[in-house]
Amino acid sequence: MTAADPDTTLPLDPAVAATRGIEPPRWRRLGRALRSFVRRSPLSAFWGCIAAAIVFVAVAAPVLAPYDPLKSDFRNMTKPPAEKHVFGTDQIGRDTLSRVIYGSRASLTVAIGAVLFGTTLGALWGLASGYFGGRFDLVSQRIIEFLQSFPDLILAMAIAMALGAGFGTVIVAIAITRIPFGGRVIRAVVLSLKEMSYVEAARGLGASHLRMMLRHILPQCVAPYLILATTHLGVAIIIEASLGFLGVGIPPPTPTWGNMLADSLNAGLVPPWWLVLFPGCAITVTVLSFSLLGDGIRDVIDPRLRGAVSVRGGKSAAI
Amino acid sequence: MYSYIVRRLVFGGLTVLGVSIVVFAVLRVLPGDPLVAIFGPEGFTKLSDAERARYMAELGLSDPLIVQYFHWLGDIARGNFGRSFFRAESVADMLSRRGPLTAEIALIAVVLSWIVGIPVAIISALKPNSLGDNVSRFFSILFLAIPGFWFGMLIVLACLFWFGYRAPMAGASLFADPWTNLQIVIGPAVVLGLGQAAYIARMGRSSLLEVVREDYVRTARAKGLPARLVISLHALPNALLPVITLSGILMGFVLAGSIPVERAFAVPGLGFAMYIAVYERDVFVMQNLVFLYSIVFVMLNILIDVVIAWLDPRIRYR
Numbered sequence: 001m002t003a004a005d006p007d008t009t010l011p012l013d014p015a016v017a018a019t020r021g022i023e024p025p026r027w028r029r030l031g032r033a034l035r036s037f038v039r040r041s042p043l044s045a046f047w048g049c050i051a052a053a054i055v056f057v058a059v060a061a062p063v064l065a066p067y068d069p070l071k072s073d074f075r076n077m078t079k080p081p082a083e084k085h086v087f088g089t090d091q092i093g094r095d096t097l098s099r100v101i102y103g104s105r106a107s108l109t110v111a112i113g114a115v116l117f118g119t120t121l122g123a124l125w126g127l128a129s130g131y132f133g134g135r136f137d138l139v140s141q142r143i144i145e146f147l148q149s150f151p152d153l154i155l156a157m158a159i160a161m162a163l164g165a166g167f168g169t170v171i172v173a174i175a176i177t178r179i180p181f182g183g184r185v186i187r188a189v190v191l192s193l194k195e196m197s198y199v200e201a202a203r204g205l206g207a208s209h210l211r212m213m214l215r216h217i218l219p220q221c222v223a224p225y226l227i228l229a230t231t232h233l234g235v236a237i238i239i240e241a242s243l244g245f246l247g248v249g250i251p252p253p254t255p256t257w258g259n260m261l262a263d264s265l266n267a268g269l270v271p272p273w274w275l276v277l278f279p280g281c282a283i284t285v286t287v288l289s290f291s292l293l294g295d296g297i298r299d300v301i302d303p304r305l306r307g308a309v310s311v312r313g314g315k316s317a318a319i
Numbered sequence: 320m321y322s323y324i325v326r327r328l329v330f331g332g333l334t335v336l337g338v339s340i341v342v343f344a345v346l347r348v349l350p351g352d353p354l355v356a357i358f359g360p361e362g363f364t365k366l367s368d369a370e371r372a373r374y375m376a377e378l379g380l381s382d383p384l385i386v387q388y389f390h391w392l393g394d395i396a397r398g399n400f401g402r403s404f405f406r407a408e409s410v411a412d413m414l415s416r417r418g419p420l421t422a423e424i425a426l427i428a429v430v431l432s433w434i435v436g437i438p439v440a441i442i443s444a445l446k447p448n449s450l451g452d453n454v455s456r457f458f459s460i461l462f463l464a465i466p467g468f469w470f471g472m473l474i475v476l477a478c479l480f481w482f483g484y485r486a487p488m489a490g491a492s493l494f495a496d497p498w499t500n501l502q503i504v505i506g507p508a509v510v511l512g513l514g515q516a517a518y519i520a521r522m523g524r525s526s527l528l529e530v531v532r533e534d535y536v537r538t539a540r541a542k543g544l545p546a547r548l549v550i551s552l553h554a555l556p557n558a559l560l561p562v563i564t565l566s567g568i569l570m571g572f573v574l575a576g577s578i579p580v581e582r583a584f585a586v587p588g589l590g591f592a593m594y595i596a597v598y599e600r601d602v603f604v605m606q607n608l609v610f611l612y613s614i615v616f617v618m619l620n621i622l623i624d625v626v627i628a629w630l631d632p633r634i635r636y637r
Contacts, residue, residue, distance in 0.1 A: 146337035150613050151575030154593075158345050158609050161597050238466050242579045245468055247598045261469060265582075273476055280469035287464035295460075 037300050044296020051289040058104040067095035069102040069255045078267060081274050088274035090260075091267040096274060099255040100282050106256035107286065110170050111236035115229050118175030122182025123225050129183070130190030131213050137187075144180045152177035156239050160248040170249055174236050182228060189224050193217050223301045230294030234287040241283050257283050324625055331621045338613045339395075343388050346606040391606075400607045403596070410607045413592045420588035421581070423500075424507045425573045429566060431512030432519050437562075439516070440523025441550065447528060455520060462517035467576050471510045471583035507580045507588075514576065515569045522565045527558040560631055567623030571616035 038045040057064060067085075073093035081088040087096035129140035147155070156173040163169035193199060194217070202216045243249035244258020252259055257279040264275035366374075382390070394401065400410035439459070443452035478484045530536065531554055539553045540546075574590075581590035589608070596604040 142337065145334060146341050149334055149338045149617050150341075150609070151571045151616060153572075153575040153578065154609055154612055155345075157578070157593075157597055158342070158605060161600060161605060162345050162602075234464065238464075241466055242468065245579050246582065246594050261472065264472075270479055271472065271476065273480070276469070276472050276476055280466065280473070283469065284461075284465050287466075288461065291464060292460065 037296070040300050041296040044292055044299070047289045047292035048296065050285065051293050054104055054286050054289065055108060057101055058108045061101050061105055065095075065098035065101045067098040069094060069098040070253055078272055080272065087278045088272070090263060090275055094255075096260075096278055099260055100257070100278050102255045103257040103260060103279060103282060104286070106167075106250055106254060107237050107240055107283070110167070110174065110240045110250070111233045113171040114174035114178055114236045114240075115232045117171065118178030119182040119225070119229050119232050121175070122179035122184075123186040123221065123228075125179065126183040126186030126188075127190055127213060127217065127221060130187035131194065131209070131217065140183070141187075144183045147176070148180045150177075152235075153239055153242055156243060157246065157248055160243055165248060165251040167250055167254075170240060170243060173243070174239050177239070178232055178236065181232065182225075185224055185228055186221050189221055190217055193220055227294055227298040227301065230290055230297055234290040234294070237283060237287050237290070320629070323628055327621045327624055331617050334617050335614055338617065339392060339610060340388075342606055342610045342613070343391065346602055346609070347384065347387065395607070395610065400611070401603050403601050403604045410604055413589065413604075413608075414611070417587060417589045417592050420500075420504060420586060421574070421577055421590055423504045424511065424577055424581075424586070424588060425570060427504060427508035428511035428515060428573050429570060431508060432515035432566070432569070435513065436516035436519030437523055437559075439520040440527060440562075441555075443520070443524045444527035444531065445546075445550070452524075456524075459517040459520045462513055463521075465514070466579075467510045467514050468579035468583040470513075471506060471580050474506055474510065475584060503584075503586055506584045507577060507586055510580055510583075511573050511576050515566075515573065518565060518569055519562055523558065523562050526561045527554060530554045530558040533557075560627060563630070564623055564627060567619055570619050574612055574615065 037048075071094065073089065073095075075093070076085065076089050077093045078091050079085060079089045079093075085095050085097065087100060089095055090099070125140060125144075129137045150158075156177050159173035159176055160169055163172065199212065199216055202212055207216070240249060240256070241258035241261070244256045245262045246258075247262060249258050250256050252263075260279040261276065264271040264279075267275055398411070400414070403410070439455045443449075443455045446452055475485075527550075531550075536549060536554050539549045544553075577588065577590035578593050579590075580586075581588045582594045585591070593605070593608050593612075595601070596608060
């Protein structure tokens, strides 16, 4: 189930194949890959653009937000959407649009941080455990199984609660729940790669373990890792929002989508609709764009991974 | 078969033991001083030394960690789940009073996910890339992306807005007052059920598409069986096996998902208790609830494995 066997990998662009000897510059290869991605799945490319736009909004938040997300305005409390405040204001007069815009920062930072730490750590662990096998593999598999015996929101809640509220702890809490998925998927890939003849040839030439892993096996794991990581970004965003909603996320003054939803419940007996609608839409659109982008990457890079990653990566999103 | 079940159970026992170590490590060792976790850093500094010592002794926290761990396991084994640090309610009370509500929600959600998910899967697998397929795929992806608790909040708002209806707040048992009980559980069950249905539809679709290509299905078609019978009698039973496995996994995630969803609907279930425990930093309740949830999760997965092995003769009980 890997991108390994040479004759079934992504068919080489004839133009690239012709110039095999003289590799085109890196940026041109990247451009070509992007173009072929857009051609093959325009819909995912569209969602990829939306994902990029969300990242842009997060980066440019101070420029884009019309108001200071923390500044309260006691003359405009709990006002419905109007010309001045397009998304309305919350119970202490903070502008909802600005808070939604700033909320993307928290969500994306946490999601990217958690995936970078968690999925990557899991992937490296899976690489080592698949490569070395034996007792190390056995113990690693058991530990991963223990971690997977928790529904991941519960594990994240427990860790976030134990470590105390904060940006870093939320990242760590979500990252730990991502480890088993990275570990499992990459280990399976490595197990089949290990048997390939080119790996054996490298071993025959006397390559060291480290060189074998990094130089010969790791590059083949990049595709499944990318697919996994994009899918997990969406999952991580939902977990982050749930943690915020449950009061163990990033502590309150910081605007996050989960915090905003939790706040709306305190805005009176009946939460005003604009305080509920907009943050949730932001979560949904962000998660949707990342997961569709992930699906697209998977279909283009390796159609045979269809199902293999999405089911494992996806089952955790049942929140 | 029996030896397979026994082996799965022994293995499950080992997993539960490992889980207990993880829970203990996370909730007792990580926070450093549990009193800090309970009182918060500010409250902790206000405690006098004598008070600290008294609380530590009272909670059995002055023993070495390993002793504490075995005490805890012993308590659990004797069915003593401890009690909240802040409330009079013991965890056992919580389980018996709130547990049934959450269990009902989970069961209805699973049934609903099958009722909705399987027909959608069949419709999209019968005519891949048709309009119906694309619409149902879009909705399943959409429901994977919608956070359940937000969907729940929207439903609560919509009911209030358009019908002026609000579900009753107080818990009512299924037998004493079935109507009130139904009104309480139906909202979270629908939200969680639809979320799961999305997974089931996706999984069911791809698994049906695979099975439909097999030789025996073609044979059934060739001998002139109507398409309806080919699907329902020949293809579906095999295609459902992976869906059953998935459903078992999802069941655990319904338990977790019910925490924010119960909060959104203000349902007095076990998930809500867990939310309160987290909110109040009630380490002991949290520790026991997390452990119990994971035991249920592990057991469910063993049950599903056994059911699958029983349904599918191709699986050898190695």
